[in-house]
Amino acid sequence: MKKIGVVGAGTMGIGISQCLAQVGLEVILVDISDEILNRSKREIIKNIRYSALFNKGEQIESVDTVIERITFTTDYHLLSDIDFLVENVTEKYEIKKSVYELIDPICPKNCVFAINTSCISITKLASSTKRQDRVIGMHFMNPVQMKPVIEAIRGFHTSDETINVAKKFLATMGKQMILVNDLPGFVSNRLSHLLMNEAAFVIQDQVAQPQDVDNIFKECFNHAMGPLETADLIGLDTIVDSLDVLYESYQDSKYRVCPLLRKMVDAGHCGRKSGRGFYDY
The missing domain is CATH 1.10.1040.10 (N-(1-d-carboxylethyl)-l-norvaline Dehydrogenase; domain 2)
Incomplete structure (x- = not known):
């Protein structure tokens, strides 16, 4: 994996984008307005500086080096050549559904969609796509940078191959998953x-x-x-x-x-x- 799409530049999207960029991956961070994206960029810069301050013994790349790996955009078509996608938009089904209907024909057919949701059914959202076997739930915890384990959710159609891809993706970020089945709210x-x-x-x-x-x-x-x-x-x-x-x-x-x-x-x-x-x- 080289290029990751992150949809939604709120608190979770900021943390996920930062983590991905800091492990050397190219990130396409998409949201609906330049105002939101500019705020997310400022927050990521601040977080990287804090990382350097609190981890003085570690070798941490410069802010500019990390930020250069993130493309901040309102153009969903930049997701056309990504390897993996994490969606983090607001916790409302109709909004999430509309996002998947928009990005499904844009993203490569083999791209896995990871739904970052607190409670919404993975199976229900996956039905908005034509790749239900390549959709998995990934409930990241806040703050993303400090949590080594996530709750992953197998939808009704999620394939074993998709689960393995998701594990490799998380391993790149230095994280592991606890896999559970899909009912609203999951475990956590x-x-x-x-x-x-x-x-x-x-x-x-x-x-x-x-x-x-x-x-x-x-x-x-x-x-x-x-x-x-x-x-x-x-x-x-x-x-x-x-x-x-x-x-x-x-x-x-x-x-x-x-x-x-x-x-x-x-x-x-x-x-x-x-x-x-x-x-x-």
């Missing part, structure tokens, strides 16, 4: 989103303050981050969208969105990316 988010949603109910019910909730998980359970800190990092809007997908998929009231969470998103308080969530940033 069927569990973690219940935890974050219930933590929001605890705040809504005035049982405790956000810092106390998170400290219980960090100090008592030895978690690296508490559920509300994690929600702020992921983005409360993404949490709400994912819970909506889980509720629609399973028709189970345990996935109902906490009213406080939806109210915060409506107010524009989406966590780190907006400067305010359960905490101020």
